[in-house]
Structures are given as structure tokens and as C-alpha cells.
Amino acid sequence: MLLVTGATGFVGQDLQQELCTRGLAFRATSRTSRQGYSPVGDIDGATDWSAALSGIEIVIHLAATNQNVVTGSGEDRELLRTVNIEGTINLAGQAAASGVRRFIFLSTIKVNGERSVKGHPFTPDDVPAPQTDYAASKLEAEKRLIELSRSSGMEVVIIRPPLVYGRGVGGSFRALAKLVKSGIPLPLASISNRRSMVYVENLSDLVLTAALHPAAAGQVLLAGDVDAVSTPELVRHLAAAIGCPARLLPCPPLALRTLAAVAGKKELVSRLTEWLEVDITPTRSLLDWTPPFDMGQALKRCF
Structure with missing residues (x-):
């Protein structure tokens, strides 16, 4: 049986659907009492997971706290440490003690950094370069999980996804989709970049492949769709899926970044103008895995 934490979240809900489709037995947890879920309360270094872990062979840990790039808000550093580090290691320690195999x-590509160099996509072997408190908390959790695996024998698999999109997603992806749908001309035609993203159903498929494939043990796996896209290509894909024209105007990226800095949206615009490309070739080769949906197919399932 599998245990899924963070099961009520965006990725967790999709993963539950995939588990049901495959007929795999699982238990889902939530922080509060909900029908069909095992309540565990707040996630920290003292959470009691004993009831949730009973009879579990594989744990899929999705629960985390994050930061919002659109609003600029975020959890404080102490809460990130409490949930993402202490909460993760506490769960993993109890899992190992209960015989979880x-x-x-679920980590983040931000462990590698906020942007990749043109022509040099991120790989699992890159020296980590987290630039946010959130990414740093995920990296620390990764390190401590690897140490725990060595001392306990429990297999650990780390998955680092880039931006995850799909029906109902929020954040920067939803904000861009709303702009495209509005018909407002977007000054993005001059951007020449490549950004990797991962459709939520592709990510769920990878998570379950990693949970069940013998070769995944002890690996750091980078997630992503087959192809990275430029921002203008993304806008065109979105417009086609929504059923509206792609209205793009030329504007020098430097001018966009300058305006964004003035408006306090520097981080949001950097996601539209800079590179963040992920090499998923090692993941595909190791697990004999191919993302089930390309971006065109995925976006049609979103709208």
C-alpha cells in the first residue's frame, strides 16, 4: 500500500485519480479531518504518523509549504524549515522505523537554481544553487533524506519538477492564461528563451513510475514535459487551447525587466524572459519513461 501526503493539493488530487485508475491501494492524508482522508494535523518535527503509516510500503511525500511568485508573498523562513525540513525528516524517520521500503x-528544480544558462539545461549532477528560502529548505530536506537512507536502508527517490501546470492550477501559469484569454496584446514577441514545465498528469505518471521501478532507488530525477518552450510559443499554445487569437507585440526584454522592477514584479517577469531548461533525458533513460502528453495535448485537457 502507498501513503500520499499533501493529497488535497493540486498534484495530490491528480495523483489520487491516477492511483484509482491503476487500481493501486493507497491511503491519503490531510492536515484536517476530511472524509476519506487520514488526518495528521500540522506537519512538523513532532507529527505522529503512526496510524497513517500502518501497513504502508511506499510513501509519496508531496506535503510542503511554498512561496507565491505572483503576489510576492511567502511563508517565513522558520515555517519553511518546520514543514519542509523537520516535517519531512520526522515522517521519513517514522517511515523507516515502521518498515517502509x-x-x-517531491522537491523542486529550484534546488538547481532559478535560471539555466542558454544551451546548458539543468541536470541531476549540477551543483545545487538554491536562491530562495523555499528552495534552500527543499535542498536541506534532500540532504537529510539521503543521510537517513544510508543509515536505515530505506530507499529514497527525489523528484525535482519545474513549474507544474494543469486544470485548476494557480500562480504564474494561471495569471498568464488569464491575460491570453483577455485578448490584451502582450509585449512578449521578442523573447527568445526556453523554459521547461511539466503537465500535472505527466508528473503523476512519473511519480508512480519512480515509486514502482527498481532502478529509481537512490536517484535524483528531474521532471518535465518532452520539450521546453519559449514564452511566445507558450502563449500560442495557450491561445490555441483556449480558442482565442495569440496577440503578441515586440518589446525588448530589457525594457520588460526594467518596467517589472518598477512595478515590483521582477520575479514574475523573469519567469517569462529568462531560461530555465531541464534535461529529462537521464530520467527517461533510467526508467524507460516518456511523458504521456505533449504540451498541445495537455493544454487541451486544461481548458
């Missing part, structure tokens, strides 16, 4: 940890 494999622990899947």
Missing part, C-alpha cells in the same frame, strides 16, 4: 520526495 521506499520514500518518494
Whole structure:
């Protein structure tokens, strides 16, 4: 049986659907009492997971606290440490003690950094370069999970996804989709970049492949769709899926970044103008895995 934490979240809900489709037995947890879920309360270094872990062979740990790039708000550093580090290691320690065989940890590509160099996509072997408190908390959790795996023998698999999109997603992806749908001309035609993203159903498929494939044990796996896209290409894909024209105007990226800095949206615009490309070739080769949906197919399922 599998245990899924963070099961009420965006990725967790999709993963539950995939588990049901495959007929795999699982238990889902939530922080509050909900029908069909095992309540565990707040996640920290003292959470009691004993009831949730009973009879579990594989843990898929999705629960985390994050930061919002659109609003600029975010959790404080102490809460990130409490949930993402202490909460993760507490769960993993109890899992190992209860005989769990494999622990899947959903991390983030931000562990590699906020942007990649043109022509040099991120790989699993890159020296980590987190630039936010959120990414740093995920990296620390990764390190401590690897240490725990060595001392306990429990297999650990780390998955680092880039931006996850799909029906009902929020954040920067939703904000861009709303702008495209509005018909407002967007000054993005001059951007020449490549950004990797991952459709939520592709990510769920990878998570379950990593949970069940023998070769995944002890690996850091980078997630993503087959192809990275430029921002203008993304706008065109979105417009086609929504059923509206793609209205793009030329504007030098430097001018966009300058305006964004003045408006307090520097981080949001950097996601539209800079590179963040992920090499998923090692993941595909190791697990004999191919994302089930390309971006065109995925976006049609979103709108």
C-alpha cells in the first residue's frame, strides 16, 4: 500500500485519480479531518504518523509549504524549515522505523537554481544553487533524506519538477492564461528563451513510475514535459487551447525587466524572459519513461 501526503493539493488530487485508475491501494492524508482522508494535523518535527503509516510500503511525500511568485508573498523562513525540513525528516524517520521500503520526495528544480544558462539545461549532477528560502529548505530536506537512507536502508527517490501546470492550477501559469484569454496584446514577441514545465498528469505518471521501478532507488530525477518552450510559443499554445487569437507585440526584454522592477514584479517577469531548461533525458533513460502528453495535448485537457 502507498501513503500520499499533501493529497488535497493540486498534484495530490491528480495523483489520487491516477492511483484509482491503476487500481493501486493507497491511503491519503490531510492536515484536517476530511472524509476519506487520514488526518495528521500540522506537519512538523513532532507529527505522529503512526496510524497513517500502518501497513504502508511506499510513501509519496508531496506535503510542503511554498512561496507565491505572483503576489510576492511567502511563508517565513522558520515555517519553511518546520514543514519542509523537520516535517519531512520526522515522517521519513517514522517511515523507516515502521518498515517502509521506499520514500518518494517531491522537491523542486529550484534546488538547481532559478535560471539555466542558454544551451546548458539543468541536470541531476549540477551543483545545487538554491536562491530562495523555499528552495534552500527543499535542498536541506534532500540532504537529510539521503543521510537517513544510508543509515536505515530505506530507499529514497527525489523528484525535482519545474513549474507544474494543469486544470485548476494557480500562480504564474494561471495569471498568464488569464491575460491570453483577455485578448490584451502582450509585449512578449521578442523573447527568445526556453523554459521547461511539466503537465500535472505527466508528473503523476512519473511519480508512480519512480515509486514502482527498481532502478529509481537512490536517484535524483528531474521532471518535465518532452520539450521546453519559449514564452511566445507558450502563449500560442495557450491561445490555441483556449480558442482565442495569440496577440503578441515586440518589446525588448530589457525594457520588460526594467518596467517589472518598477512595478515590483521582477520575479514574475523573469519567469517569462529568462531560461530555465531541464534535461529529462537521464530520467527517461533510467526508467524507460516518456511523458504521456505533449504540451498541445495537455493544454487541451486544461481548458
